[in-house]
Amino acid sequence: MPEVNAYAIDSPTGRYEKTTITRREPGPTEVYFEIAYAGICHSDIHTARGEWGETLYPLVAGHEIAGVVTEVGSEVTQFKAGDRVGVGCFVDSCRECEMCKAGDEHFCTGRPGTVGTYNSIGRDGEPTAGGYSQGITVEQDYLMRVPDEISLEHAAPLMCAGITTYSPLKHWGAGPGKRVAVVGLGGLGHVGVQFAAAMGAEVTVLGRTLAKRDDGMKLGASDYVSTQDADAMKGLRASFDIILCTISDGVEPDTLLALLKPYGVVINLGLPESGSASVNLGRLINGNKALAGANIGGIRETQEMLDFCADNAIRPIVEIIGADQINEAYDNVVGSKVRYRYVIDTATMG
Structure with missing residues (x-):
């Protein structure tokens, strides 16, 4: 052996x-x-x-x-x-x-x-x-x-970070005419921005600070907003069809739900250490909004994701x-x- x-x-x-x-x-x-x-x-x-x-x-x-x-x-x-x-x-x-x-x-x-x-x-x-x-x-x-x-060094992170962001964006219909927010420009978020943009959506990054703004714009975002900027966040209310949250803490679900259009969805990828978070159900009911989770994808979809990356230079x-x-x-x-x-x-x- x-x-x-x-x-x-x-x-x-x-x-x-x-x-x-x-x-x-x-x-x-x-x-x-x-x-x-x-x-x-x-x-x-x-x-x-x-x-x-x-x-x-x-x-x-x-x-x-x-x-x-x-x-x-x-x-x-x-x-x-x-x-x-x-x-x-x-x-x-x-x-x-x-x-x-x-x-x-x-x-x-x-x-x-x-x-x-x-x-x-x-x-x-x-x-x-x-x-x-x-x-x-x-x-x-x-x-x-x-x-x-x-290349193999680029392929490796796609086996988790890639499929974890590709699968929910595809499932919830990211594409032309949709506005997508990606919360957090980290290991997951920086790939999610590329996927959403390649799918044809208009992408905004929501980060704690603007330190990574230039990177976000180069990766395909059309806007980058600090979650600490109360006025800017207020201006984004009822703006997004899909919010992909890639962080485990720092932004409350209720805050993100307020940024959705009616029938929009917040997709949570991050898992707090406690495994729990509180949600105001009124924020869901008012606007027929959805709060969803996502957890990687199957073998067939992961292969599809890799082929999508090859075709779209992600x-x-x-x-x-x-x-x-x-x-x-x-x-x-x-x-x-x-x-x-x-x-x-x-x-x-x-």
Whole structure:
């Protein structure tokens, strides 16, 4: 079985250290690929630091993964050695339930349920380990093909940040004639702005300050407003068809609901540590507004998103780091000091 270098953390207050992990030889329908790049998602940090419930330590995080196939099982038909591929937030599901058959494997209701790329238990009974490593074995049905137009370092963050913003914008009809607000220009928001603009919507960014205004405009926004500017926010009331909120705190749902047109929707992507927020139901009822959530997408839609990025020149803005910088990178993400996605070069794992 392949033994690969990896970086793992062993407690909520621990630090990532170099280690080795064993990957299984690919079974008949499995693919083994060498990981080239792995993005750092805020979900990795929440999990590593024990902020979202039980964590299976030692943890090898990472669910924004891109690399090149080196070995395939005897019954694999979709991929071959040399193919450029990616893995997102999950690596298995039951494949038989209503959700799986509809292409929504991330909402699997059967057994074993949706198996996370890390911090989950796979069909082999072993904890799953993610992309902070140099190789991984995955069932072919849970891989995406990376279009030739997209470099692997840019493909990696799209496996989570990309699909997390693309899916709700598509579902709620972002397009010509629609006004979309994106709250927060961070790892998710800076990709969401590009998607909404490419879909044909008029895009406004709502940020705490105007520090990232130039970036927002270059990415496709037509306006950028500080949420701390009371007069500017008041002027935006009843303005938007869709509000995509990519932050977990800082703007109350009631404030965003006031910015919607009748029949508009606030889509929340950020999850507060407490998991709860209060909402004035009158704000929903007055105008037939909706408050929705969104949580990644299925394999088919993720591939669709990658192809859309290739066709529309959408790329995350990344900062390549070495594996020995993961701990520092985590602190920078929490402190909003990254523009806009850290991506680990796994070659630095030695």
